[in-house]
Amino acid sequence: MSILTLKDVRKNFGVSEIIRGVSLDIKEGEKHAIIGPNGAGKSTLFHLISGRYNVTAGTINFNGAEIQNKPPYEIARLGLARSFQVTNIFPRLNVFENVRCALLWSNGYGYSFWHLLGKQTELNEKTMHVLEQIGLKDKALFPSGELAYAQQRALELGIAIASGAELVMLDEPVAGMSHSEAENAVELIRRITEGKTLIMVEHDMSIVFDVADRISVLVYGEIIATDTPENIRANPKVQEAYLGEVVTSA
């Protein structure tokens, strides 16, 4: 059962083609990694799926609904959540508020101006549960803009997964972290995406091969291979284009 299907998706910026006909099939429950050299268009692909950019051509199907060119909030409501490569939180709100905001829509509050948040015991408990998962429970009332970098990254993850979306997309979740921080983050990702579909862009190959069930290799806007980690490692095309040196050094 596939949850996300891209068919011949293209994206041009002016005359330059950044995504040149990507077709991809993500199965429900799988952990899928997208790798590729810098400038291959990985982040652009994420932006197309999550609605930040409109596609130039092609279709994106999520759980039976066509989502290309829909605004981000409509896509998010369908159960697709994402994180960002550059930390993207609500800096002057405290940690608790950050996560609670991310929970509001999926818990059916919509644009309500008649519910008092202080009285929504269940919502607040869920928020605390997410904070516990991402290890920020004791920072709940701390202004999120003043958190340490790794904690902000954890909050970034927390906002992405809070809504309980079926499909979680993480854009370089451990970028800029030290080795031990990254290890903790991978543990965290594994824990919080349990039973969900995960797509992630990541540069650290040890993490990619550790976490992913399948890997797609994106080179200059085209997917040159999609396969299991073992087969990707052995694929001569991939080795030629990109991987060889990295794998041996990793």
Place this chain on the structure above:
Amino acid sequence: MGMIKKLSVWIGYLIVLLALPQFFDSILAISIFNQMAIAIVFSLSYNMLLGQGGMLSFGHAVYFGLGGFLAVHALILIEFETVYFSILFIPLIGGVIGLLAAIFIGSFSTRKAGTIFAMISLGIGELIAATSLIFTDFFGGEAGISGDRTFGPLFFGVDFAQDLEIYYLAAIWVFIATVFMYLFTQTPAGRMANAVRENPERAEFIGYSARRVRFISFCASGLFAGIAGGLFALNYEFITEENLNAITSGRVLLMAYIGGLGYFIGPIIGAVILTLMNSLLSNYSELWMLYLGIMFILTVMFLPRGFAGFIMMHQTAWLRGNLKQLALPYLISGIPAFLFSMTCVAMIEMMQTEEQSFSFFGMQLATDAALTWIVAITIAVAAFYATRRSLPQLRDAWESANAIPASEKTES
């Protein structure tokens, strides 16, 4: 702690509102309280836009003014017995009109925040103010329109002819409006307004249309601005074009900003301070607007979060029990700073007056004597120098009062 403490704050607020005329019952005082009541609701509604929602408006008077105009028209209808209802609900008419105007204008102006929103609000404000001058039948041209509030049905024998009676009516409305505006900040829509102010893009990725969130805040803000306009109509029984043009829009921005954006109580503080200054200082000096301008610029430069922000700055020191360490340094810097500003004020007044001598806090100053000027300039320079010299000490005291105690440091 939360529930009872919060409730007691609200009860205290209501008691203060209702008890004020017991302590100050002069005609002037009641008139000031009425102005304050209007200003509080108006600037709180402005804070919903700028402080809570991040939308800088240069045309907020539109909703206040339109609400006020319709409220005066409602008074006129009551007077000529076209309709018959109690004037208790006049502010609500203003509110509904403010809301309708906001629904219409917000439907296209809330697409973006930032500079674009500010420009649209400016354009709409000028447009409506200029248009109102053309339609003299409805808006009464430069002279405005007037009504009479005493023709409605009596409310337990009260006909609202007295300003004091209007004050109690206004106080109740202020209380209701404040409660609802506070509660709004505690709802999903209110909290998402903060989130959109902080980061509209991310808000879209957690399921919220930034535009829709802004639109809701915008409408709520228009509603309460209209209520303030209705209170204005009740209090003054007339309204002119000035109440929907850039002057009034600017005034509410000043009020909310000086009070402190982002803090719920900030605009209330701003409304109280500015109304007091407006009523009291304007009796003593023709130049009070100049002082207001200077005060505003200084606030933007040195206290970007206003008076409320200045008070809240001391929270850390207070929690650590170090507030009293700051008292002496504040006095050492504050006295010369105060002396400096008062000397400047004296000199400005001396330049302004055409009399040969005028009284300044009981002192008779000869404005044409060179000696007066030399003394004044000497005091000003000395006071300025003393203030500057004392600032490093104040800064040190501030840092030590806010420093993390050694015991906490070792824990974390």
Place this chain on the structure above:
Amino acid sequence: MLEVLIFATLNGLVTGLLLFMLASGLTLIFSMMGVLNFAHASFYMLGAYFAFSISQYLGFWAGLIFAPLIVGSVGALVERYGLRRVHKSGHVAELVFTFGLAFLVEEAIQFIWGRDTKNYQSPDILDFPLFTLFGQEFSAYRGFMIAISLGIFICLYRVLTRSRIGIIIQAAITHPNTVANLGHNVPLIFMGVFGVGTALAGLAGVIAGPVLTTFPGMAAVLGSIVFVIVVIGGLGSLAGAFIASLLIGLLQSYAIASDVGMPELLNLIGVSFESSHPLNDLWTLTLPQVAPILPFLLLVLVLIFRPTGLLGKREE
């Protein structure tokens, strides 16, 4: 009819070029610093008042030279000691600061020069009709205004396209960070651009003072119109500001000169209304009445349908 058209065009040109002198400085400042300077027209007013005071002692021509220089220095000081401090609190704070400044300047001018209108006169040497057309005179002073404005426009254009500093400024408009990384002193450039921009506004005030009267409300009259122009032209586009200035100048001039109104229009389609109708004000609307509204109507429409303006590229 033709004479009305020609004079309306000439007057529209005078206003348009004058507006451009303000709008060009505002646009430069916005492009460089991202700040819409609310107080821009206040510097224009300061120019007129300084020139008035100088002209009392040294004559009009001394005012023409010194007043813009003084205004430019004041502008540079405001940038250095005011705006730069506020900058770290964000764009909204900057906008609010310039708003407060506009407020303060108006009050300060009333304090120093009083509330009355100043008798600031154009120089005698330009007090003759430049030409007479269909029995109507076009004053030499207006011709002088056109000449000065065009001269400034050409200078500005040449400086921006030919000189080294102009090229740095152009680069800073599109890529401020890169310019800083190349080792240019961006704060100094900011201060300079703010100074030059406000000096231009001051110059506009100097030459407009005698025609549009020098009084404490003169900034408010023009202030929002200039805002309208930079938005319609496209925030950050000098060419757009030029087109929009002329457009608004001509539009207002034609609207005032024409005496077409709703009654004429309604007569054309054979409709007439009783004067006692409650919407009487609407049926008797004339174009001169609507003239002050037109720029703002245009502003709102542009912002809704084309927020980038005529020639602008950036939205924020």
